[in-house]
Amino acid sequence: MSYFGDIYKGIKTLLSGMSVTGKVFLNNKNNAITQQYPDNRETLKMFDRFRGEVVMPHNENNEHRCTGCQKCEIACPNGTIEIIWDRQVDPETGKKKKMIDQHIYHLGMCTMCGLCIEACPTDAILWAQNYENSVFDRTSLTKVLNQPGSKIMPGVED
Numbered sequence: 001m002s003y004f005g006d007i008y009k010g011i012k013t014l015l016s017g018m019s020v021t022g023k024v025f026l027n028n029k030n031n032a033i034t035q036q037y038p039d040n041r042e043t044l045k046m047f048d049r050f051r052g053e054v055v056m057p058h059n060e061n062n063e064h065r066c067t068g069c070q071k072c073e074i075a076c077p078n079g080t081i082e083i084i085w086d087r088q089v090d091p092e093t094g095k096k097k098k099m100i101d102q103h104i105y106h107l108g109m110c111t112m113c114g115l116c117i118e119a120c121p122t123d124a125i126l127w128a129q130n131y132e133n134s135v136f137d138r139t140s141l142t143k144v145l146n147q148p149g150s151k152i153m154p155g156v157e158d
Helices: 003-027 071-075 115-119
Strands: 053-055 081-089 096-106 126-128 142-144
Touching: 071 081, 071 115
Parallel strands: none
Antiparallel strands: 053 126, 081 096, 096 142
16 A cells, blocks of 8 residues: 555544544533542442452451351462461360461452452452552551451351
8 A cells, every 4th residue: 555545544543533532522421430539539439340359248246258168269360368277176066177267368469350259159258349559568468358356157167
């Protein structure tokens, strides 16, 4: 193709792209997607599918659903989750039972793939809507998901 033909084709595709952008801009004045962060921090609503960080919900009795099966740890492709567990005597049954000591989550290493959440058989971990994770020290991105003194909910089986 000739030099001037290439220039004509370039201008034609530029105008085509600008027309699409212009149509979206003119038709979307009232339904703007852009958020004015941090000015609207109090009213900001994240989308339901947003992946902020992995959390372990606890109920009012400081109980969680994690059995310590380590399926989330195995499913994680880069070792973001680490479960430290021990076999302890269950006071109710008197038998040794696998109990988690710490459920560690390294947010700085997480790729937000969600494989750990899909692998969890008891739905003990899920995505939170937290998006403000800027820190000066990366060690503060390492979090212990289970609260101190927490235990497994009754009725959740291995």
